[in-house]
Amino acid sequence: MNFLSTFAETAEVEGNVFSALGIDWTLLILQIVGFLLLVVLLGKFVYPWLMKQVDDRQKNIEQAAEVAKQAQASAEKNQAEVEKLLAEARKEAADIVSTAKLEATEMVATSEAKAKSSAEKIVADAQAQISKDIDKARRELHDETLELVALATEKVIQKKLDKKADEALITSLLKEQK
Amino acid sequence: MARKLSRRQIALYMAAQLHKGAAPKQVVSQLAAYLVDTRRTSELELIVRDIQFYLSKEGVVLGTVTSAHELNAATLKAIEAFTKERTGAKTVTLDTQVDASLLGGVKLEIPGHELDTTAARKLTILKTRYKKA
Numbered sequence: 001m002n003f004l005s006t007f008a009e010t011a012e013v014e015g016n017v018f019s020a021l022g023i024d025w026t027l028l029i030l031q032i033v034g035f036l037l038l039v040v041l042l043g044k045f046v047y048p049w050l051m052k053q054v055d056d057r058q059k060n061i062e063q064a065a066e067v068a069k070q071a072q073a074s075a076e077k078n079q080a081e082v083e084k085l086l087a088e089a090r091k092e093a094a095d096i097v098s099t100a101k102l103e104a105t106e107m108v109a110t111s112e113a114k115a116k117s118s119a120e121k122i123v124a125d126a127q128a129q130i131s132k133d134i135d136k137a138r139r140e141l142h143d144e145t146l147e148l149v150a151l152a153t154e155k156v157i158q159k160k161l162d163k164k165a166d167e168a169l170i171t172s173l174l175k176e177q178k
Numbered sequence: 179m180a181r182k183l184s185r186r187q188i189a190l191y192m193a194a195q196l197h198k199g200a201a202p203k204q205v206v207s208q209l210a211a212y213l214v215d216t217r218r219t220s221e222l223e224l225i226v227r228d229i230q231f232y233l234s235k236e237g238v239v240l241g242t243v244t245s246a247h248e249l250n251a252a253t254l255k256a257i258e259a260f261t262k263e264r265t266g267a268k269t270v271t272l273d274t275q276v277d278a279s280l281l282g283g284v285k286l287e288i289p290g291h292e293l294d295t296t297a298a299r300k301l302t303i304l305k306t307r308y309k310k311a
Contacts, residue, residue, distance in 0.1 A: 154281060154298075158281060163248070166283070170283060174260045
């Protein structure tokens with residue numbers, strides 16, 4: 001309220017509102033011209049460059065964002081592919097392990113069968129060999145017994161068969177042959 | 179040069195000579211001379227055997243009797259009788275041999291036949307025939 005009162009009193013004294021406000025028309029116009037000149041200069045030389053820089057920056061940012069987006073998409077895609085590959089690898093590994101287990105089981109079974117067959121063959125061969133050896137021993141014993149009997153008979157004949165007995169034996173043999 | 183005579187021809191000739199009554203000494207001399215002359219003395223054994231064979235066909239049997247002990251006349255006579263009966267020969271001449279390894283019994287060898295009743299042979303049969311190995 002005091003300020004307004006002071007302003008009204010000043011205006012009445014000087015008779016001009018602008019003067020009362022302390023505005024100098026010349027200075028104002030110069031300031032306006034200067035301002036416009038500044039605006040024109042800025043609009044001609046600074047703003048286009050500035051706007052261009054801003055646009056470039058924006059474009060760069062957009063490009064970077066786009067690249068980042070593409071990279072993310074690529075990364076996501078790669079991640080998916082990696083996961084898919086990992087899944088396939090895991091499945092393949094599981095298949096390999098399963099096949100290996102199966103083959104190992106089959107190999108063990110085959111080896112057991114072979115070992116069993118081999119053991120049975122060894123036992124059969126041993127039995128056959130033993131049987132053969134027993135037969136051979138029996139034959140040899142038989143033959144040795146024959147040899148001994150023949151030898152003993154020979155000794156007995158040499159001792160017991162004298163000339164007289166021999167002649168009687170010959171006569172008897174001739175009769176038998178008739 | 180004279181043709182080479184076969185063993186059969188020589189044996190037949192010699193057997194015929196002996197059968198006709200030629201002196202055995204003379205026949206043997208002829209044979210020996212021929213074999214020496216023709217360098218065929220290695221065939222003597224075979225020719226003598228052939229002569230014995232052809233003589234046996236004519237009823238004259240020459241044989242060998244081998245025994246462990248010397249045989250007496252009666253036993254030899256029995257063997258001659260046996261030989262005659264077996265071969266149908268008119269004349270039998272036996273040569274005797276003693277071989278103690280025969281143990282007992284008699285071995286009679288005549289052309290085309292052999293009779294071995296010796297104990298040694300029987301023992302050999304026992305040892306060989308019944309052997310298993």
